[in-house]
Amino acid sequence: MNLAQKLGYPENTKLLIIHADDAGLAHSENQATIKALQNGSVNSYSIMTPCAWFFEMATFAKNNPQYDCGIHLTLTCEWENYKFGPVLPISEVSSLVDKNGYFYKTRADFKNNAKPSEIKKELTAQIEKALQFGIQPTHLDSHMCSIGVTPEILEIYKELGKTYNLPVFINRQFVETIRLSDEEYNYENTLLADNLLIGYFADFEKGELQKSYERALDSIKSGFNVFLLHPAFDDSEMQGITINHPNFGSAWRQIDFDFFTSNECKTKLEENKIQLITWRDIQGII
Amino acid sequence: MNLAQKLGYPENTKLLIIHADDAGLAHSENQATIKALQNGSVNSYSIMTPCAWFFEMATFAKNNPQYDCGIHLTLTCEWENYKFGPVLPISEVSSLVDKNGYFYKTRADFKNNAKPSEIKKELTAQIEKALQFGIQPTHLDSHMCSIGVTPEILEIYKELGKTYNLPVFINRQFVETIRLSDEEYNYENTLLADNLLIGYFADFEKGELQKSYERALDSIKSGFNVFLLHPAFDDSEMQGITINHPNFGSAWRQIDFDFFTSNECKTKLEENKIQLITWRDIQGII
Numbered sequence: 001m002n003l004a005q006k007l008g009y010p011e012n013t014k015l016l017i018i019h020a021d022d023a024g025l026a027h028s029e030n031q032a033t034i035k036a037l038q039n040g041s042v043n044s045y046s047i048m049t050p051c052a053w054f055f056e057m058a059t060f061a062k063n064n065p066q067y068d069c070g071i072h073l074t075l076t077c078e079w080e081n082y083k084f085g086p087v088l089p090i091s092e093v094s095s096l097v098d099k100n101g102y103f104y105k106t107r108a109d110f111k112n113n114a115k116p117s118e119i120k121k122e123l124t125a126q127i128e129k130a131l132q133f134g135i136q137p138t139h140l141d142s143h144m145c146s147i148g149v150t151p152e153i154l155e156i157y158k159e160l161g162k163t164y165n166l167p168v169f170i171n172r173q174f175v176e177t178i179r180l181s182d183e184e185y186n187y188e189n190t191l192l193a194d195n196l197l198i199g200y201f202a203d204f205e206k207g208e209l210q211k212s213y214e215r216a217l218d219s220i221k222s223g224f225n226v227f228l229l230h231p232a233f234d235d236s237e238m239q240g241i242t243i244n245h246p247n248f249g250s251a252w253r254q255i256d257f258d259f260f261t262s263n264e265c266k267t268k269l270e271e272n273k274i275q276l277i278t279w280r281d282i283q284g285i286i
Numbered sequence: 287m288n289l290a291q292k293l294g295y296p297e298n299t300k301l302l303i304i305h306a307d308d309a310g311l312a313h314s315e316n317q318a319t320i321k322a323l324q325n326g327s328v329n330s331y332s333i334m335t336p337c338a339w340f341f342e343m344a345t346f347a348k349n350n351p352q353y354d355c356g357i358h359l360t361l362t363c364e365w366e367n368y369k370f371g372p373v374l375p376i377s378e379v380s381s382l383v384d385k386n387g388y389f390y391k392t393r394a395d396f397k398n399n400a401k402p403s404e405i406k407k408e409l410t411a412q413i414e415k416a417l418q419f420g421i422q423p424t425h426l427d428s429h430m431c432s433i434g435v436t437p438e439i440l441e442i443y444k445e446l447g448k449t450y451n452l453p454v455f456i457n458r459q460f461v462e463t464i465r466l467s468d469e470e471y472n473y474e475n476t477l478l479a480d481n482l483l484i485g486y487f488a489d490f491e492k493g494e495l496q497k498s499y500e501r502a503l504d505s506i507k508s509g510f511n512v513f514l515l516h517p518a519f520d521d522s523e524m525q526g527i528t529i530n531h532p533n534f535g536s537a538w539r540q541i542d543f544d545f546f547t548s549n550e551c552k553t554k555l556e557e558n559k560i561q562l563i564t565w566r567d568i569q570g571i572i
Contacts, residue, residue, distance in 0.1 A: 027368075027526035052338030055386070056367040056526070081342040082313075089375030100341070100419065133386065237523035240313035240342070 003191070003224045006285050007277060012222040014274045016197075018260065019169075020045040021072060021143070022230050024054040026082075028238040028250075032231040032257045034060055037067050040261035041269060042231065043276050046070035046141050049126040050084045050103075058133045068278045070139035070169075071130050073123050073157070075146040076110050077103040082241040088125045093118040111149040111180045119147075120156045127164060139279035141169035148175035151185045158190060167282045169226060171196040191286060194223035199256070201247045209255045217268040231257040289477070289510045292571050293563060298508040300560045302483075304546065305455075306331040307358060307429070308516050310340040312368075314524040314536075318517040318543045320346055323353050326547035327555060328517065329562050332356035332427050335412040336370045336389075344419045354564045356425035356455075357416050359409050359443070361432040362396050363389040368527040374411045379404040397435040397466045405433075406442045413450060425565035427455035434461035437471045444476060453568045455512060457482040477572060480509035485542070487533045495541045503554040517543040 004013040020033045024047045036042040047057050047069060061069045075096060077084050083102040086093045090101045095115040097103060104110045130137055140161055142148065147157040154175065161168035171193040175185065197220070203212040216227070230253045232238045238250035246252070259265055269276070290299040306319045310333045322328040333343050333355060347355045361382060363370050369388040372379045376387045381401040383389060390396045416423055426447055428434065433443040440461065447454035457479040461471065483506070489498040502513070516539050518524045524536035532538070545551055555562070 027523050031522070031526070052368065052370065053526075055369040055388070059367065081345065082338065083341040084338065089377070091375070102341070233522065235523070236317070236519065236521050237313050240317070 003282070004222070004275075007281055009275055014220050014222050014225065014272065015277050016220065016225045016227060016269075016274050017044050017068075017277060017279065018042050018227045019141075019229070020231050021141070021228055022048060022232075023072070024048040024051045024057040026051075026232065026237055026241055027053055027056065028235050029053070029230070029232040029253070030057045030060070032233055032253070033057070036231045036257060036260050037064075040257075041265050041276075042229070042260050044068035044070070044138070044278055046072035046139070047130065047135070048072045048074050048084075048143060049129045050074050050087050052084070058130070058135055062134045065136055068138045068280050069135060070141050070166075070279060071127050071135075071137050072141055072143050073126055073147060073160075074143040075103060075114070075119065075122070076105065076107060076144045078105055078144060078245065079241050080244050086122050086125075087129050088122050093122045096122055107144060107146050107149050107178060108180060110146050111153075114153075116152055116156060119153060120160075123156065123160055127160065137164070137166060138283055139167045139169060140164070145174055145178050148178050150179070150181035151183045154185060165283075165286075167191060167279055167286050169193060169279075171226065191282070192224075193226045195221055195225045197225060197227040199229070199252065204246070204252050204255075209252065210259050213259050214264065214268060217265070217272055217274065220272055220274060229256040229260055231260060233257065289568070290508070290561075293567055295561055300506050300508050300511065300558065301563050302506065302511045302513060302555075302560045303330050303354075303563060303565065304328050304513045305427075305515070306517050307427070307514055308334060308518075309358070310334040310337045310343040312337075312518065312523055312527055313339055313342065314521050315339070315516070315518040315539070316343045316346070318519055318539070319343070322517045322543060322546050323350075326517075326543075327551050327562075328515070328546050330354035330356070330424070330564055332358035332425070333416065333421070334358045334360050334370075334429060335415045336360050336373050338370070344416070344421055348420045351422055354424045354566050355421060356427050356452075356565060357413050357423050358427055358429050359412055359433060359446075360429040361389060361400070361405065361408070362391065362393060362430050364391055364430060364531065365527050366530050372408050372411075373415050374408050379408045382408055393430060393432050393435050393464060394466060396432050397439075400439075402438055402442060405439060406446075409442065409446055413446065423450070423452055424569055425453045425455060426450070431460060431464050434464050436465070436467035437469045440471060451569075451572075453477060453565055453572050455479060455565075457512065477568070478510075479512045481507055481511045483511060483513040485515070485538065490532070490538050490541075495538065496545050499545050500550065500554060503551070503558055503560065506558055506560060515542040515546055517546060519543065
């Protein structure tokens with residue numbers, strides 16, 4: 001049986017989770033995520049426990065358990081002026097941080113410095129922080145897919161899913177795109193998302209991000225699809241965070257918000273007979 | 287000799303530092319502070335090392351040593367949804383934090399829980415963090431004047447000033463307004479600011495904050511005056527931080543920014559023959 005059948009749908013169903021990453025990053029990100037859940041087509045999100053606006057989003061999560069809420073496991077910080085680091089004391093996970101005590105900017109620096117034992121310790125602490133706040137997480141995923149840089153590190157991620165009985169988001173193609181190792185990944189007994197739908201910088205640059213999203217929904221395949229977006233407002237806070245980083249920058253995030261709260265998006269989902277599912281549905285059958 | 291004479295001015299000079307608190311708190315606060323230093327009448331500021339936007343402001347401080355930059359020693363977090371805590375591991379300073387690991391909201395909770403040894407350890411770490419970033423601090427001051435709740439705690443603050451050879455901002459009347467102890471404060475051998483100029487909620491509520499600032503400059507006395515303001519923009523980020531807290535809220539902070547970058551303010555300073563000085567000037571003579 002494939003995932004659709006296990007969930008009670010016909011074999012060829014186009015399953016889709018519409019997932020907002022990066023909740024907790026900023027007030028702008030939180031407010032856009034909340035609106036996209038309440039009024040838009042987004043039906044799942046994940047939260048960054050190390051960030052300054054975690055508390056605001058965690059409060060929403062606790063008060064609104066009807067929405068899927070995952071832990072956006074965080075090991076890198078891509079921004080120039082807005083920095084975050086481990087939830088554990090730096091002295092306990094010093095291999096994860098730069099000279100200022102913040103996460104490395106790139107997956108390469110992370111991979112070249114991070115000790116697996118410290119990765120596991122920090123990510124466990126991130127999950128425990130969310131649990132301590134009263135969040136009932138529905139899944140785990142990985143900020144910047146940093147967890148996918150080597151097969152050994154990906155194993156930590158999979159182990160955490162088993163330990164906490166939570167599904168982990170893994171798309172094989174995505175992991176192998178960002179791989180920084182020649183060794184083989186092991187996908188045995190692993191639930192894999194068949195297709196990752198996500199925006200590309202080339203489309204953003206051409207002003208065709210929204211069109212690319214429409215095309216993605218029009219050409220969606222049967223199987224287990226996950227659409228990753230990053231809703232936020234193109235406001236001063238978000239412009240400050242994403243300065244000199246137009247890739248997934250504030251203008252991009254505003255487009256994500258606009259499209260996934262639009263009627264066009266809802267119509268596309270209906271026209272293409274897309275079946276929305278959640279990580280909670282999956283959690284029930286793994 | 288009084289301070290004016292020590293600085294080479296006549297005895298009855300109206301000395302004034304125009305000081306922006308809370309840099310590092312938010313992108314909005316940082317940008318408004320920078321503009322108020324560059325284009326306005328503000329000539330000194332202090333930075334909160336535990337906050338998410340510390341890095342942005344610390345980078346500005348490092349690149350612009352011509353402006354006074356103090357360490358805004360932080361032991362309380364007054365906001366509802368935007369939280370911060372110690373720069374040290376929570377396990378080392380557990381008396382300073384609530385059950386979620388954040389600073390207490392009120393001076394009373396801080397006073398009732400904080401161990402003096404942990405206060406000293408945390409504040410030392412905040413100063414060391416700024417030094418490690420390459421900031422050359424000109425003074426120390428205290429967020430919410432939390433350091434003034436008891437004479438014993440105020441002593442820690444004064445000691446830190448001696449250890450780091452930095453002037454500390456103390457206004458006797460201000461300290462005794464927020465006192466939470468019956469014991470006597472000791473001001474021997476302490477440089478005291480004669481007058482604190484600051485906005486009051488009653489004036490803000492009446493829509494007369496700007497007028498109260500004009501009046502304060504018109505009636506300024508000779509001696510060592512410090513004007514404390516909190517420049518920021520009344521934008522979405524700042525509204526999110528100061529939600530349900532109009533006292534020093536985002537609308538208030540916008541008025542602070544507007545007035546202290548206005549020509550009216552510059553004219554008042556000239557008309558009243560106010561002599562601007564900095565903490566760096568004072569640092570040179572203590």
